[in-house]
Every structure is written in structure tokens, then in C-alpha cells.
Amino acid sequence: MKTLPVEINGKQIPCYLKRKAVRLIYLRLKPGPILEIVLPRNKDIDLEALFEKKRRWLEKKIKEISQAKKLFEDNTLLYRGEPFEIKVCPTEKLHCGVRISKKVFFVYLNSRKTKKEVLIDFLATQTLEYTQEKAQNFARKIGVLYKTVATKETKRWGYCTRDGNIFFNWRLICLPESLIDYIVLHEVLHLKHFNHSPQFKKEMAKYLVDFKEREKQLKTYILNDINQ
Ligand SMILES: [Zn+2]
Structure with a gap:
């Protein structure tokens, strides 16, 4: 697993890369927010181009997550x-x-x-x-x-x-x-x-x-x- 930060709307989002036996690329945004990308094995991916292509989706998801309500906070x-x-x-x-x-x-x-x-x-x-x-x-x-x-x-x-x-x-x-x-x-x-x-x-x-x-x-x- 590789990690690197990706910048979206001027915000650095940690990003994890996983290689799996999949055919397609999967992007998942988790609370944090943390971006997880699942890549097919043995395939080179231009990450810059991928982020560019998914920029609108990422911006929307990040907005959703930052407005989300947690069920439990400290107190x-x-x-x-x-x-x-x-x-x-x-x-x-x-x-x-x-x-x-x-x-x-x-x-x-x-x-x-x-x-x-x-x-x-x-x-x-x-x-x-x-x-x-x-x-x-x-x-x-x-x-x-x-x-x-x-x-x-x-x-x-x-x-x-x-x-x-x-x-x-x-x-x-x-x-x-x-x-x-x-x-x-x-x-x-x-x-x-x-x-x-x-x-x-x-x-x-x-x-x-x-x-x-x-x-x-x-x-x-x-x-x-x-x-x-
Ligand atoms: Zn159902």
C-alpha cells in the first residue's frame, strides 16, 4: 500500500493506493476525509489525469463528508x-x-x-x-x-x-x-x-x-x- 497526499480545493487529502485483482479502478472517500484508490495489478495509472477526471466527484464527496454529522463525539x-x-x-x-x-x-x-x-x-x-x-x-x-x-x-x-x-x-x-x-x-x-x-x-x-x-x-x- 502506497500513500500520497492529493490536493483538492486547496486542501491536502491523504490518499492510499491499493493493488488488487480488479479490472477497474475504484475510488472511495472515507470519513477523515481519506481517499482510497484500488488499482488493478500490473497496470500503470496516470494519477494526475485520474484526479483531473474525477475532480468534480471528489469535490462533491469532500463537501458531503465535511458536512456530515457523527453519531458520537467525545462528550x-x-x-x-x-x-x-x-x-x-x-x-x-x-x-x-x-x-x-x-x-x-x-x-x-x-x-x-x-x-x-x-x-x-x-x-x-x-x-x-x-x-x-x-x-x-x-x-x-x-x-x-x-x-x-x-x-x-x-x-x-x-x-x-x-x-x-x-x-x-x-x-x-x-x-x-x-x-x-x-x-x-x-x-x-x-x-x-x-x-x-x-x-x-x-x-x-x-x-x-x-x-x-x-x-x-x-x-x-x-x-x-x-x-x-
Ligand atoms: Zn436495500
Whole structure:
């Protein structure tokens, strides 16, 4: 892997080059922002020309990423789309937990658990409760059956399997409810259309007319991790 900086809009962006058994060149912009380029093996590439060709795309992506909202910052988190301050309160009690008051998340900790563990427990439980109820409602409307709804540690917002299990990222409850609803509907609808075909989109619009707008908004959030 080779690294070099690339200049876009007067800003230096770190860039990583990877060689893989691919036929085409892939560019991926990750939060940071960091540019990753996957190149075919044994092929010389004129990087200057490549950047020139992709300049507009890169500028657009960099703008998107710099405006994106992280779910977790050092001492704040998003909960149902709103920012909350995180305050850690040591406790002697056996049970740890979270209490929300106004715009503060009070995290009660004993020596058995970390802040991160307590927050994940709390958010995963909230996500599960919310998505289970929504999935049930959407499934009834669409007329599909599913086996289980569960939360998971995943890089995606959610996914489902062909045998009818739906998984949601435990972080979902950090998003505004309108976006959680979109994600839940998206996955439940996949039990009927296992693709993103025009029929899938048409039916999506039947339940959420503004689903495209929600899809766009969802891209402005970054699925990141809680700091220790
Ligand atoms: Zn999908």
C-alpha cells in the first residue's frame, strides 16, 4: 500500500493506493476525509489525469463528508436526532444505566462496566424496542411475515436475510425518527422485493412519499464509534 497526499480545493487529502485483482479502478472517500484508490495489478495509472477526471466527484464527496454529522463525539451523542451531553456518574450500586434529563445523558457506572458498554446496552435496547414495533406495523401493511428483528454491530444501518431475519445497527436510535422509519421500511420491504427494483421504489413511495429525501438525509450521518 502506497500513500500520497492529493490536493483538492486547496486542501491536502491523504490518499492510499491499493493493488488488487480488479479490472477497474475504484475510488472511495472515507470519513477523515481519506481517499482510497484500488488499482488493478500490473497496470500503470496516470494519477494526475485520474484526479483531473474525477475532480468534480471528489469535490462533491469532500463537501458531503465535511458536512456530515457523527453519531458520537467525545462528550456528546445524538439521540433521536438531537444532541445530548454525556455525563459520567460513578455509582456504588449493582446496576449501571442511563438516565436522560433535559439535554443530558447521565451514565451511571460501577467498576464492572465501561461508559461505552453502558451506552451500547442502553442504545441497543432502545433501538430494538423502536424497530420491533415499527417493523411489525410495516409488515402488516405490506403483508409480509418475518422471523425476528434484532440489533447488531454492523457497518450498515440494517439488512435482512432471505429467510426473514431483519438486523438493525444498534446505533439507529441516534437518528431522527423519520430516518429510522425509512430504514425499517426499507428492510421490511426487502422481504417482498429482494432488490432495489422500480417496483421496490414504487411501493416504498406508497408508504413514505418523501423516501428519496430521507435517503439523502441519511447520507449526511456518519456511523462512527463511541470513544472509550
Ligand atoms: Zn436495500
